[in-house]
Amino acid sequence: METVKGKLIALGGGDDEGLIKLIRSEICDLQSHIEVIATATPRPSDAVDSAQAYKEAFEELGCSSVHFMRIDEEHEADLPENLERIAKADVIFFTGGDQVRLAKFLNDSKFLDIMQQRYRKEDIIISGTSAGAAVMSDRMIYDGYGHYSLIKGEMKTTHGFSFINNVYIDTHFAERGRFGRLAHAVAHDPTHIGIGLSEETGIIIKEGDQVEVFGPGVVTIIDASQVKFSRVRKAEENEPIAVENLVMHLLVEGYRYCLRDHLFQPVEYGAPALNGKTVAIRK
Structure with a gap:
């Protein structure tokens, strides 16, 4: 399997000062080209204000080449200037808002093709908060609230940006009670692993x-690869779902989850393999 060279940095929403500082710490050159994209913000004036605020936040940390581009109803993604700029960006940052807007304006574009190719082949950073995080995977959740999300038909998904495949990333996870919809999503698509970001x-x-954690809260992993029984696909519309043996992990800073091998382990080290599986050593 080819190793991906780029990095994804995703925040679950809320105060994003730590995210901005983390991105800055990952940049070796203060002249690195940073592009801020605020397409997820519905109102054009608010999108400009949001992008400008992030631009200033990066500049306050010493970054000297920060720009934002408008992609919305009046500004298409595949303008030659946009394609040229995204082809040389070192950091691409997606703000929060509505992830469906991001999919609407960027899916099936040359702009997204360039980002996908560069992420796989080059040492770039693609980052985002809230909607900008949820859109990173091949499938994304865009609807489903509280206990209703465990009813067939109440949880909805669509195509994301496919920087990473076989993953669902959900945001504002603990604060907005989104466990049900993430569990429903991975139970419906058991090849996908759910990642819930507080x-x-x-x-x-x-x-x-x-998948390494940063910040003060908890990242929830939901894995359906060991499910023994599922009524998700057979349930009728408006009926509750039933699933046996969903696996859940709670990660905090200092720990990581390896998607391919379904392994939970400390970032620093792991114990020798036992029956082919790394055993986490807790401090």
Whole structure:
């Protein structure tokens, strides 16, 4: 399997000062080209204000080449200037808002193709908060609230940006009671692993596989690969779902989850393999 060279940095929403500082710490050159994209913000004036605020936040940390581009109803993604800029960006940052807007304006575009190719082949950072985090995977959740999300038909998904595949990333996870919809999503698509991000807490995904946590909160992993019984697909519309043996992990800073091998382990080290599985050593 080809190793992905880029990094994904995703925050669950809320105060994003820690995210901005983390991105800055990952940049070796203060002249690195940073592009801020606020397409997820519905109102154009608010999108400009949001992008400008992030631009200033990066500049306050010493970054000297920060720009934002408008992609919305009046500004298409595949303008030659946009394609040229995204082809040389070192960091691409997606703000929060509505992830469906991001999919609407960027899916099936040359702009997204360039980002996907560069993420796989180059040492770039693609980052985002809230909607900008949820859109990173091949499938994304865009609807489902509270206990209703465990009813067939109440949880809805669509295509994301496919920087990483076989993953669902959900945000504002603990604060907005989104366990049900993430569990429903992975039970429906058991090849996918669910990653729930609490606010002010996020993940760095390295090599397209290693999910490391940053921030003060908890990242929830939901894995349906060991499900023994599922009534998700057979349930009728408006009926509750039933699933046996969903596996859940709670990660905090200092720990990671390896997607390919379904392994939970400390970032620093792991114990020798036991029956082919790494055993986490807790301090």
